[in-house]
Amino acid sequence: MGRKKIPHSFVEDLLSRVDIVDIVSRYVSLRQVGRNFSALCPFHPEKTPSFVVSPEKQIFKCFGCGVGGNAITFIEKYENLSFYEAVKRLCELSGIEFPSEFSEEDSEADTVFESANKAAKFFHSKIDRIKEYLKARSIDKTSAERFLIGYAPADYHNHLKINREILKKLNLITEKGYPFFKERLIIPIFNHSGKIVAFGGRALKATQKPKYINSPESEIFHKNSILYGFFQAKERILKEKEAVVVEGYFDVISLFQAGIEKAVAPMGTSLTENHAKTLKRYANRIILFFDGDEAGEKATLRSSKIFTELEVEPFIVRPPEGEDPDSLAKKSPEKLKKLLSEPIPLIRYLIEKVEKAPLEMQAEEIRKVIDVFSPMKDKNPFKFKKFLSELSAVTGADIKWLKKQVPQYRNRKDAEKIEKPIIPEYEKAFIKGMIEGKIPVNLDISPNVFVSDDCRKLFVLFKMKGNIPSSIEIEQEYPELGGTIAEIALTEFTEEEIKASLCRIVKKELDRRLKNTKGFIDRKRLKELCVNLTPEVGGIEEIISCIH
Incomplete structure (x- = not known):
């Protein structure tokens, strides 16, 4: 049976003890502008800062994409966590103890996560059976513990004491009940919040094929979103604002062991746009460090283009031919560092790639490097023009010819365009008046007079409750309203503006009643009220009396 959820009182106390500026600045570089702080929004691409953090009101708001809320909301959205996980994370960042009696209610997902953790610990407990292999690969005890490396005995499914259906969900056994990872080295795969969601298995014998097998994708495991090692590297990446992208599990583990604790790897597949977007949020500088063979070269170009599509220019490190990050970390950690x-x-790397190519291959190499940098044509025309000029100077190729080699890159700006919610100023002023207690919550008006969906929802919420809930309570129960609440809180309105907003809302209500009224006398009275109703008619009470 689940224990009780986090109560509002704890959330309110927690938020009163933290400073949102300190929390947000761990993730985003803030610049003080007057009483507030601003930055480029981490939730959508922009060139001019529209992201605002208010230390006075302890909220953040992006006036570009509309997202907003408190410190918990920020962590929830930035790290893609549940509300419960975000509260725990805020406690960790602030050094505040998270009470053990608070827990999410039991769910099937919780059971799966707990079972995955139990299996990983079981496999890790059998690690002595592969100590010679680990020694040969120079993996020490600390690294094995940090990444929870283990071993899967042939009959592990008989010892796990986990429900058979859960074992199937975790792909630890096949549909017929056979052990999926039999007699393999086991590498648990953590999601970005630290929960084990899958496993990787490495062959220990030459007869085992294939060399690597991974859990298939499932409800909790999505390869195109999870980066191996990200959970372990997250804090260092945030601190240094730099991430190193490598190709495989052992590259990550060996780099950590060599003191490079900011390495991550795609999950047995090529780097995806989701991976790149995650890294872009956490790091200002991305280093691509793939194997020193031809496949590593191709992966470098492919991954570089994914980043340029996000207007990020990665940095490149190439190991000596025949080496990879794993082998280099073991043979020469100093050279690695x-x-x-x-x-x-990236620009220098691409131009040097063309320079090194044989003359008869230069035209082909030019096309390859231009393709990698082509997204910048629309995203940063000045930088793209500079790249072509440098390429022309180095190769002697005519700039007009170079421009003809640029592929028709489909600009995805329209597809990715952020639909900013339109909230009329008078509706914001009206809700602000209700929050500040200047306009009563029990007004006899229809919610349909509101243009903004969010203001309509807030009005209905206030009316149903009969009072104004705290912004924390609203965000916890209705997270989709967090941005609007933050926007209204950050907008200042005078007494006259609030009164004018009330007048306009009441007038819209009178117009609505007029359309639904057939009696001559009643219609005449409503028309007169509409004509005579102005902000100068009197105080708030006089305006409200028009609809009673």
């Missing part, structure tokens, strides 16, 4: 301390900017 030196390479990572001097990464090559």
